[in-house]
Amino acid sequence: MSSSISYVSTPANDTRIPDPLTPSVGLLHEMAHHDVLGVLGDAFRVSRRGGYTGRPLVAFFLVFLLCERRAGIRWFYTTYKKALKRLARVAGCKALPSSASVSRALGDVTMADATAFTDATLAAVPGISSVLTAHDATYGDRLGGAWHVLDADPSVQAFIQRGLVASDDHPEVERMAPGVPGYVGRNKRGDLRIRHVPVCHAGSGLWLSYQLWDDNASASQAIAAGFQQALAVMSTSGVPPERCIARMDGEFGSAGAMRRVVDEGVHLVTRLSRYRLLDEPGVRTVMATGAWCAVTCGVSAQREAIDIGVFALHPAKDSADEGREPAVVRVVAVRRPSDSHAGGGHTKGDTTYELFATTLPFDRFTATDIVGLYNDRSGHIENRFAQEDRELNLGRTFSYNAAGQAFVNAIGLYLWNYQTVLGWMTNPIPPVEPAPSGSKDAAWLGPDLTHHLASETEAATTAPMPNDPSGQVDLPDAVPAVPSKSFEWMPFADAGAETRRAVGKLIGDLFLDHRLPLPTQWSADPANAVLRCPGSHMLFPFSIAQPGPHRPRHQLIVRTRAGVCDGCPLRPDCFQSTRPAVYKQVARSMNAEQTQQVTALLQAHPPTAVPPPPRVPAKQAIPRTKAELAMFPARTWETPAPVQPASGSAIRRPRLRVAAIRRAALEHLNIGPVHIRLSQVPCKPKSHPFVATTNAALRRQRMTWSSRNARWASQGSATIILQRQAGTRWVKFQPVMTGVLSI
Numbered sequence: 001m002s003s004s005i006s007y008v009s010t011p012a013n014d015t016r017i018p019d020p021l022t023p024s025v026g027l028l029h030e031m032a033h034h035d036v037l038g039v040l041g042d043a044f045r046v047s048r049r050g051g052y053t054g055r056p057l058v059a060f061f062l063v064f065l066l067c068e069r070r071a072g073i074r075w076f077y078t079t080y081k082k083a084l085k086r087l088a089r090v091a092g093c094k095a096l097p098s099s100a101s102v103s104r105a106l107g108d109v110t111m112a113d114a115t116a117f118t119d120a121t122l123a124a125v126p127g128i129s130s131v132l133t134a135h136d137a138t139y140g141d142r143l144g145g146a147w148h149v150l151d152a153d154p155s156v157q158a159f160i161q162r163g164l165v166a167s168d169d170h171p172e173v174e175r176m177a178p179g180v181p182g183y184v185g186r187n188k189r190g191d192l193r194i195r196h197v198p199v200c201h202a203g204s205g206l207w208l209s210y211q212l213w214d215d216n217a218s219a220s221q222a223i224a225a226g227f228q229q230a231l232a233v234m235s236t237s238g239v240p241p242e243r244c245i246a247r248m249d250g251e252f253g254s255a256g257a258m259r260r261v262v263d264e265g266v267h268l269v270t271r272l273s274r275y276r277l278l279d280e281p282g283v284r285t286v287m288a289t290g291a292w293c294a295v296t297c298g299v300s301a302q303r304e305a306i307d308i309g310v311f312a313l314h315p316a317k318d319s320a321d322e323g324r325e326p327a328v329v330r331v332v333a334v335r336r337p338s339d340s341h342a343g344g345g346h347t348k349g350d351t352t353y354e355l356f357a358t359t360l361p362f363d364r365f366t367a368t369d370i371v372g373l374y375n376d377r378s379g380h381i382e383n384r385f386a387q388e389d390r391e392l393n394l395g396r397t398f399s400y401n402a403a404g405q406a407f408v409n410a411i412g413l414y415l416w417n418y419q420t421v422l423g424w425m426t427n428p429i430p431p432v433e434p435a436p437s438g439s440k441d442a443a444w445l446g447p448d449l450t451h452h453l454a455s456e457t458e459a460a461t462t463a464p465m466p467n468d469p470s471g472q473v474d475l476p477d478a479v480p481a482v483p484s485k486s487f488e489w490m491p492f493a494d495a496g497a498e499t500r501r502a503v504g505k506l507i508g509d510l511f512l513d514h515r516l517p518l519p520t521q522w523s524a525d526p527a528n529a530v531l532r533c534p535g536s537h538m539l540f541p542f543s544i545a546q547p548g549p550h551r552p553r554h555q556l557i558v559r560t561r562a563g564v565c566d567g568c569p570l571r572p573d574c575f576q577s578t579r580p581a582v583y584k585q586v587a588r589s590m591n592a593e594q595t596q597q598v599t600a601l602l603q604a605h606p607p608t609a610v611p612p613p614p615r616v617p618a619k620q621a622i623p624r625t626k627a628e629l630a631m632f633p634a635r636t637w638e639t640p641a642p643v644q645p646a647s648g649s650a651i652r653r654p655r656l657r658v659a660a661i662r663r664a665a666l667e668h669l670n671i672g673p674v675h676i677r678l679s680q681v682p683c684k685p686k687s688h689p690f691v692a693t694t695n696a697a698l699r700r701q702r703m704t705w706s707s708r709n710a711r712w713a714s715q716g717s718a719t720i721i722l723q724r725q726a727g728t729r730w731v732k733f734q735p736v737m738t739g740v741l742s743i
Helices: 019-033 035-041 057-066 075-080 080-090 099-108 111-121 128-132 217-236 255-263 274-278 281-289 366-374 377-391 401-428 451-455 456-461 497-511 592-604 660-668 697-699 705-711
Strands: 003-007 148-150 153-157 192-201 207-213 245-248 266-270 304-314 327-337 347-348 351-358 488-490 523-525 528-530 538-545 555-559 585-589 608-610 674-680 719-721
Touching: 003 497, 019 035, 019 057, 019 080, 019 660, 019 674, 019 705, 035 111, 035 401, 057 075, 057 080, 057 099, 057 401, 057 585, 075 099, 075 674, 080 674, 099 401, 099 660, 111 401, 128 327, 148 217, 148 377, 192 217, 192 347, 192 377, 192 401, 207 217, 207 674, 217 528, 245 255, 245 366, 255 266, 255 327, 266 327, 266 366, 274 347, 274 351, 281 304, 304 366, 327 366, 327 488, 351 366, 377 401, 377 660, 401 660, 456 488, 497 523, 497 528, 497 555, 497 592, 538 585, 538 592, 585 674, 660 705
Parallel strands: 003 719, 148 245, 245 266
Antiparallel strands: 148 192, 153 192, 192 207, 266 351, 304 327, 327 351, 347 351, 488 608, 523 528, 528 538, 538 555, 555 585, 674 719
């Protein structure tokens, strides 16, 4: 099988390909150049005895979806039957199936076959990693870090069951529509529904996973399976899960769905409907005394946002996720006048409130950034759906077998990805150099919101005190630097009783008598100059943190020795991680006098090194308990002072023009008037029906997948002829994609 291209001025008229099918000629030739059709055909394994399977079916739907957006399969086949015979040779097939063969093939597909085909092929496009990892396809936080946003927005396809006459003279009623009864959405009519769950990469517009559910699967189960496959694709491109953000519709704002997503190692941003949090006393205090920041991105109505705390949200009773561990999330509240035209939210008096849940860190995304990040959904996933309807129209019913419908949709989404990468390859953007290894972004390993839930002091470390000129003290060079991980420090070991009491009093003033005090279980130990946690572990003065962009004053850092928390029964309330030999650390801001006092004490009594405890092997790591965490009241810590950028939000948004990239692909495939000349294939003499030609036929063995695909492989060649119009120059068509495709 081979196809080549030649250029003539007056080809034969009987070889002309209709103009609507012209882009499919370039597409099939491009795919045959990389053997993409062979790989896709091998991935679609449906046993149909003597019927079409694999490569011919995939090629048929690629041509159908690319060239026909409104009509059905039968009309398409009857209209272009003669041209499809020539297109089959370009695809390397003897022939393409008829509309009846296509219908029978889709009816034989099982959901396991469709799921396996989708997972294996959806992202198997040569060069897809270069588009996914492009700098202009990522979001940027306030510290310069790059993030990949994955959008999930399921859609429901409804079917109406018309009334059928039931009598003894009529056969038994047989319904063809798939699905189950359920809610089909606003402004929709239907008795049965199926749910499509795609996951799209927001910056590049590429589809990473797709699933079709024809039963009443829980929302958390559907979304977890979708993100699991999407994160596998991102990992193949070298993007770790902790650099991905799952942006979900409010349908997945339940505790069970959020917990399942977080368990995959990805961050999340979603709308939350637990408006009873607004009645918590601590939340009311924060909303009454905290600083509301204006939301200036992605909205038209006047809105303001504020962080109201970190909460442990439990799954609802009688839900599919009842009994699961709670989801620990950061909650952002948004308010707007109730007379605005924006929909959604919970109205109290003349104000409407909205809630958003996330696990993103405070120092990288402020409350206004979270709201702007969620509002960007309408500019990405909604536009992708609208563009897909215009170009492919996958909302049509291709088969009343749900698995067959899923198979065609998977081919359509693969065609979308292939066209996007093809357009990118026509004019690729040079890559951006990664951040240096010593930068803040390269050293950051990801946030842990559990420490905000366990102690208010750690939350205060991300909420610096207001700027105070008197607190800016130039420390001498003798202040200890942060030690290496090879040893831990124990300061004031050689100090006298009076010095230790002075240090203990200073610790009590900072950590216990502060206007944001620690819980009552914490205490100061003047005899040892330490702070004791509820587990009676000692936290020694460790170092002094210098002022920075998010730390206007010096801070005293106290921490435990590494490994003392291993085996502590209170550890699940302090750490989400189960790694052994970790330490507990808290910090407090100091004024100028306290900073000078601590500096002098550390100079007079420098810490002495002590050997660290032996590390526990990973297999003996302490597991996280499954005991339910009680609903924690809202925190009243002071939120960080808002950083108002010059214009809009401080986060960087993706700048790829997906529509322009896809237009470049269509221009590349639209090669003008096309003729296809087929070579003569010698006919093999037919064998006698009484004689077996192979041992497998003699033994009546099943055909292998290789033999099934070889049965439909073409032995002839096709020559693609590009016709030159009068007064125009030749336009050479050559494949532009590079790389080797393998699954």
